Amino acid sequence: MDFDVLVIGAGPAGMAAATRAAELGARTAVVERARLGGTCVNSGCVPTRVLAKTARLYREVRTARDYGIVVHEPAVDWQQLIRRVRTTVDRVLDAKGYGEAMQQLDITLLKGEASFTSPHEVSIDGRPVSAASVILCVGGSARRLPIPGTEHAVLPSDVLDLPELPDSVAIIGGGHTGAQLATIFDALGSRVTLLDLAPRILTTEDHDVSTAVTDGFRSRGVTVDVGIGGVDGIKKHDDGALEIRWQGTGGAQSARVGAVIMAAGWPANISGLGLEAAGVATARGAIPVDNYLRSNVPHVFVAGDANGTSMLVQAAVFEGETAAENAVLGAHRTTPHHLLPEGGFTDPDYAGVGLTEAMARERDAQCAVVVVPYGSVERPIIDDREQGFLKLVTDRHRELILGAHAVGENAVEVIQAVASAMAAGTDVATLARVKFAYPTYSSIIGHAARKAVRGAGKDSW
Numbered sequence: 001m002d003f004d005v006l007v008i009g010a011g012p013a014g015m016a017a018a019t020r021a022a023e024l025g026a027r028t029a030v031v032e033r034a035r036l037g038g039t040c041v042n043s044g045c046v047p048t049r050v051l052a053k054t055a056r057l058y059r060e061v062r063t064a065r066d067y068g069i070v071v072h073e074p075a076v077d078w079q080q081l082i083r084r085v086r087t088t089v090d091r092v093l094d095a096k097g098y099g100e101a102m103q104q105l106d107i108t109l110l111k112g113e114a115s116f117t118s119p120h121e122v123s124i125d126g127r128p129v130s131a132a133s134v135i136l137c138v139g140g141s142a143r144r145l146p147i148p149g150t151e152h153a154v155l156p157s158d159v160l161d162l163p164e165l166p167d168s169v170a171i172i173g174g175g176h177t178g179a180q181l182a183t184i185f186d187a188l189g190s191r192v193t194l195l196d197l198a199p200r201i202l203t204t205e206d207h208d209v210s211t212a213v214t215d216g217f218r219s220r221g222v223t224v225d226v227g228i229g230g231v232d233g234i235k236k237h238d239d240g241a242l243e244i245r246w247q248g249t250g251g252a253q254s255a256r257v258g259a260v261i262m263a264a265g266w267p268a269n270i271s272g273l274g275l276e277a278a279g280v281a282t283a284r285g286a287i288p289v290d291n292y293l294r295s296n297v298p299h300v301f302v303a304g305d306a307n308g309t310s311m312l313v314q315a316a317v318f319e320g321e322t323a324a325e326n327a328v329l330g331a332h333r334t335t336p337h338h339l340l341p342e343g344g345f346t347d348p349d350y351a352g353v354g355l356t357e358a359m360a361r362e363r364d365a366q367c368a369v370v371v372v373p374y375g376s377v378e379r380p381i382i383d384d385r386e387q388g389f390l391k392l393v394t395d396r397h398r399e400l401i402l403g404a405h406a407v408g409e410n411a412v413e414v415i416q417a418v419a420s421a422m423a424a425g426t427d428v429a430t431l432a433r434v435k436f437a438y439p440t441y442s443s444i445i446g447h448a449a450r451k452a453v454r455g456a457g458k459d460s461w
């Protein structure tokens with residue numbers, strides 16, 4: 001065999017897998033057909049976060065006069081914004097220093113497109129390579145809906161290729177991606193229509209979180225149409241405007257927009273991988289794995305978006321490391337997915353960790369839930385960011401934290417702090433005694449924990 005471990009894909013999962021495998025002494029290679037870093041750095045989280053900062057800046061500039069700062073009406077320079085995003089991506093890639101790290105660990109980088117030719121052999125643009133174990137970290141791609149005129153829509157990764165900021169945008173899909181894009185375009189001044197087949201946006205979040213984000217969108221004039229019957233098609237008019245037609249809650253609807261963005265799902269990048277030559281099975285657009293991240297072929301592991309389990313960078317890194325340890329040392333390790341904090345940079349932000357209220361009530365209807373509104377805490381009042389709440393879900397004895405969910409400024413950082421407490425096994429009474437610096441957003445955690453200890457309920461918002 002040429003290598004002990006061959007990692008296919010150099011995104012967060014692949015880099016974590018290769019690093020861990022090499023640290024454990026395995027002869028390791030990584031195959032990548034494009035830039036190192038994967039979707040997250042190059043066209044996903046990093047660009048989105050720069051755009052989210054832009055949206056925040058724009059909002060702040062608009063309110064600057066309230067604080068006695070005289071500014072002129074701001075306007076967006078789309079080309080400058082795109083330059084800024086691209087420069088930031090390059091800076092993040094530099095900081096990550098993938099090349100140097102790979103050199104230090106003696107990881108071989110194989111540039112090209114990988115495709116299995118047998119269970120242990122892969123062809124990389126025609127060049128054969130063999131490995132004892134293969135870790136597939138091939139990620140996913142946005143789904144293009146099979147509807148008439150689909151070619152007129154852009155995918156989230158192509159948003160930066162729009163020649164100018166559209167005056168209006170229709171976004172199909174209100175998952176994390178669609179919700180974040182809705183915030184960005186709304187903040188920059190585009191008229192936004194957000195459509196989803198599901199009865200609510202952000203379906204994986206706590207119900208109150210998705211309601212609050214929806215209310216926030218609608219209060220700023222974003223059209224949110226959920227529970228739609230489907231998108232019928234997109235037509236391009238002679239003047240370049242697009243017409244999108246859908247079966248809305250109130251019957252057939254249409255809108256004339258400058259751009260349509262499809263954020264309607266994220267299947268794994270499995271086509272062209274030659275999985276049949278290795279006997280690797282797929283299901284519902286992903287490669288299913290067991291608890292040890294093994295596909296149905298025991299020496300082929302799958303980490304990150306490609307296994308369809310949890311399509312988050314923070315999960316991908318854990319999975320990459322775990323798959324590498326299992327490939328090199330034997331399959332004994334699993335990943336603790338229940339403690340993955342996640343969230344999105346909408347306006348207001350949202351985030352969560354652990355069980356949602358609905359999941360907890362399904363297990364025990366008597367579980368306790370407390371909610372503290374942002375408007376009752378000093379820092380959000382000082383910053384004029386009173387919209388939002390922190391919800392703490394505990395067991396019925398109010399001892400164990402089962403989950404935490406927040407909407408509001410810095411919600412992701414707030415939830416991260418609760419996640420650290422949960423990971424350390426902190427009980428509610430201990431959390432209630434933690435001293436939080438004043439005046440901070442995270443002090444809301446102390447309020448919630450004390451409220452839980454006092455026995456107050458969700459009704460006393």
Ligand SMILES: NC(=O)c1ccc[n+]([C@@H]2O[C@H](COP(=O)([O-])OP(=O)(O)OC[C@H]3O[C@@H](n4cnc5c(N)ncnc54)[C@H](O)[C@@H]3O)[C@@H](O)[C@H]2O)c1
Pocket residue numbers: 145172173174175176177178195196197198201202203230231263264265266310311312342343344345
């Ligand atoms: N901040 C974050 O953590 C973040 C950001 C972006 C993406 N992600 C992850 O990446 C993955 C992909 O995210 P995503 O938002 O692109 O996809 P998604 O699958 O999470 O959401 C897609 C949404 O599109 C809707 N939809 C599907 N078909 C539709 C149709 N024909 N018409 C209207 N609506 C339709 C679905 O109901 C769903 O709400 C997810 O797992 C997500 O968790 C995370």
